[in-house]
Amino acid sequence: MKIRFRILFMLTAATLAAVSCAKKNDEDYNVVEQASLDAWMKINAPDAQKLDNGMYIETVTPAPEGAAAPAIGNWVRINYTGKSLEGNVFVTRYKEVAEQQGTSTLHTYYEPQYLLYQNYNTAFTQGQLTALQQMRQGQVVTIYMPSSLAYGAYGSSYSGGYEGQYALSANVPAIMTMELNEVVTDPTARETGMVMDYAVNEWAIERPEKDSTFFFKIIEGNEDEKTKITVDSTVSIYYIGSFLDGFIFDTNIDSVAQRVFNDYDENSATSYTPKDGGMIQAFYEAVPRMHYGDRAKMVFTSEWGYGSTGNSSGETVIQPYTPLVFEFWIETNQDEEEEEGGDDSGSGSEN
Incomplete structure (x- = not known):
């Protein structure tokens, strides 16, 4: 029994050490990535506002005075184009951008995406959700997201004419220009x-x-x-x-x-x-x-x-x-x- 217990203890300890090491590696990577994004922002988008979660946001077009803000349970219609830090488009809801990319199809209906606004929605990245919490109808913003708030270890997987010429690699930051077209309280x-x-x-x-x-x-x-x-x-x-x-x-x-x-x-x-x-x-x-x-x-x-x-x-x-x-x-x-x-x-x- 003592031998079995000792073996079990050693296996458990090894597993915990591996998990701890992987977690530390993730934390180390996030720190390095954030530092790299911060340095990139100082050169390429110095006027953008840094948020507490590490992403940046910059207003492109302000919302009209008195414009509606989305509330949990509303539906929202949003247009967006996503790029890598190198400027490569990996997703777009705009027909003109898709045509420029050579990825438009005759079956694709280019219109704002219609989504339920809630605390968690798999159709949103965490960075997009954070941005929407601050936006008003008619506003256009550009957000700069570390990979942990964007597409993480999976990268982008868009298709059907919405994809750009390039896929977004895993574990890299992403840029997203978003337009909040409409806030719908009763669809x-x-x-x-x-x-x-x-x-x-x-x-x-x-x-x-x-x-x-x-x-x-x-x-x-x-x-x-x-x-x-x-x-x-x-x-x-x-x-x-x-x-x-x-x-x-x-x-x-x-x-x-x-x-x-x-x-x-x-x-x-x-x-x-x-x-x-x-x-x-x-x-x-x-x-x-x-x-x-x-x-x-x-x-x-x-x-x-x-x-x-x-x-x-x-x-x-x-x-x-x-x-x-x-x-x-x-x-x-x-x-x-x-x-x-x-x-x-x-x-x-x-x-």
């Missing part, structure tokens, strides 16, 4: 107002007395009861999905995909039976109002789309609380055509 109310404004301005309808989150209209169709669609019907749908500003994020129409994305995927109509699901809730709401052969448009809040989480599984990221617009066509029912002796000419594709 649901915000997007509801956006959808109503769109319907009123783009479709020339009267503003409803009550808030509405879903607008739908038939732009080509018929009222033949024989061609009425129900929740049990299986239909073939061609669609174009876009954001409120017209940016197309998805389509299964080849001619549109070629024109917008410069690609050809041999797209085909999407088969859909409302009662079985498989598409976003907006289609469940719209399709049973239609007839085979109809063409329609709808605009709706994220309640009918991808909700408070958004969707990052497609080639274009759909952010949380994002309103969407769809124009879509229901192919003519083939069984009806055969019964009536008609030909099967309905392609559902764009003319």
